[in-house]
Amino acid sequence: MSKKLNKRQIILDEAAKLFKLKGFGGTSMRDLAGEVGMEAASMYNHIKSKDEILEHLCFHVSNTYIAQLAEVEQMAGSNGDKLKELLRRHINLMLEDGAAVSVANNDWKYLTDNKLEQFKAARKQYEKGFAALIENGIAAGEFQPVNASVALFTILSAVRWVELWYRPGRGVTAQQLEEDIMTILLNGLAKN
Amino acid sequence: MSKKLNKRQIILDEAAKLFKLKGFGGTSMRDLAGEVGMEAASMYNHIKSKDEILEHLCFHVSNTYIAQLAEVEQMAGSNGDKLKELLRRHINLMLEDGAAVSVANNDWKYLTDNKLEQFKAARKQYEKGFAALIENGIAAGEFQPVNASVALFTILSAVRWVELWYRPGRGVTAQQLEEDIMTILLNGLAKN
DNA sequence: GGTATTAACAAACATTTGTTAGTTTAAAGG
DNA sequence: CCTTTAAACTAACAAATGTTTGTTAATACC
Structure with missing residues (x-):
């Protein structure tokens, strides 16, 4: 449970950094996944969209x-x-x-x-x-x-x-x- | 000649408005074409990319x-x-x-x-x-x-x-x- | 009046997009 | 040891993207 929140938080934090750097439209889920260290599809276990x-x-x-x-x-x-x-x-x-x-x-x-x-x-x-x-x-x-x-x-x-x-x-x-x-x-x- | 510059200018002006409103990534060439009043492909007669x-x-x-x-x-x-x-x-x-x-x-x-x-x-x-x-x-x-x-x-x-x-x-x-x-x-x- | 140029179009291109489905791995609980 | 569950993976999806192609209508030029 705490681990799930943790990974989710990592995704959110990394997303904030990437969105700031390249914009929302300029950041793909695959970019983000690469930064987090997993496949894009895997992130959907932690976030909705x-x-x-x-x-x-x-x-x-x-x-x-x-x-x-x-x-x-x-x-x-x-x-x-x-x-x-x-x-x-x-x-x-x-x-x-x-x-x-x-x-x-x-x-x-x-x-x-x-x-x-x-x-x-x-x-x-x-x-x-x-x-x-x-x-x-x-x-x-x-x-x-x-x-x-x-x-x-x-x-x-x-x-x-x-x-x-x-x-x-x-x-x-x-x-x-x-x-x-x-x-x-x-x-x-x-x-x- | 003056007409060409004109259409190009219209595209540039309209692009500025749309980019401001929806961002560069959020604006598609089809969106822009719709605003200008032609098909997306047609704009490439006036702009390079x-x-x-x-x-x-x-x-x-x-x-x-x-x-x-x-x-x-x-x-x-x-x-x-x-x-x-x-x-x-x-x-x-x-x-x-x-x-x-x-x-x-x-x-x-x-x-x-x-x-x-x-x-x-x-x-x-x-x-x-x-x-x-x-x-x-x-x-x-x-x-x-x-x-x-x-x-x-x-x-x-x-x-x-x-x-x-x-x-x-x-x-x-x-x-x-x-x-x-x-x-x-x-x-x-x-x-x- | 014939010819070249401009500028429009529709259709298709390859890529990238966000997302889903199905499967596998590994840890947790009894 | 067996079962359950969470979380990762691969593969694929449909939709949207920027752009190219081939073609047609109109305009300008000699």
Whole structure:
């Protein structure tokens, strides 16, 4: 039983890496099987279909994001504090599960009908909560009076490069990474 | 002659839209032909292969970015001014040619061997020039003393959402869009 | 008006795709 | 030791893929 979950997890992890590298459409079940170390047909003892793999990866990420949002919403502190904390957790998921995040970012469009709608709804829910923090901050005079949607997408998009680029040991620690990103997004690159 | 270029252009334009919507791997030549209004085989009178379409779209974008960089590098002004101008042109290409930019952002990985290397080199060249502006600005005391690579990718990534999200007539004009993005990236979301 | 060229088509190509069926191997349980 | 079961394999499937072929209709050129 634990062995079955193990092999399944290996397949899912390896799929995330391959999907990130070559895309969902660019990765065949035979490619994946080669990476896992078995024949393509054998994987069907552990997974239901290629689509199921994609679904698992996408919803693992969206569920985590939504859970983090709920946690931060119940924290005390200013809108700036909450935004900072949510952003910190958002970045952390990328650092810890970069491949899955990449799939959820880039390959979600290959989800089928029902699951596609579900995923888009989950993403919208996350964005709505994120936007509310920004809007409240603007209303409270904490933030600059920019368009909240523009701010939302600029911030969410700004951190997306992390899973593409960041490798620990590239001269930048995770801590410094977070700090510099926060500095730029909250205080700006220019000196006052 | 002009008609031939025309049909080819239609195919390329329609391909950009479809690749953006469904990805390179998710778009079949028959899909594309359906959109263009002819049979798949007929398109081969105008294009060499599916790969050639991808190459054209990707290099059209990378060439434009590099040309814009060269122009801005020769301008007079502070590093802040140059960075602002380069960013403005960067955003503008997205607004004017969003589908092609999307392909160059997301489907470049499907380029084959030689072309893949070329494209990665072009992208690196653009990033290097962009980074130099930031480094010079930091050295000159114009910018905050953040890690230049982090700043580079945060900024480049921050504007990537534009081609995914922005539609004129969504309550935000292109002008206001540019202004708000610049404000956030250069001055920060938080009030001082 | 005859001839070459362009651009469309239908049909077929070989390959690759995700997946299923049937079989074999090996470990686990009594 | 026998039976059961999980998990691997080989072989094959139908469908979809990018592309080539041969052919036909229309357009341009001398």
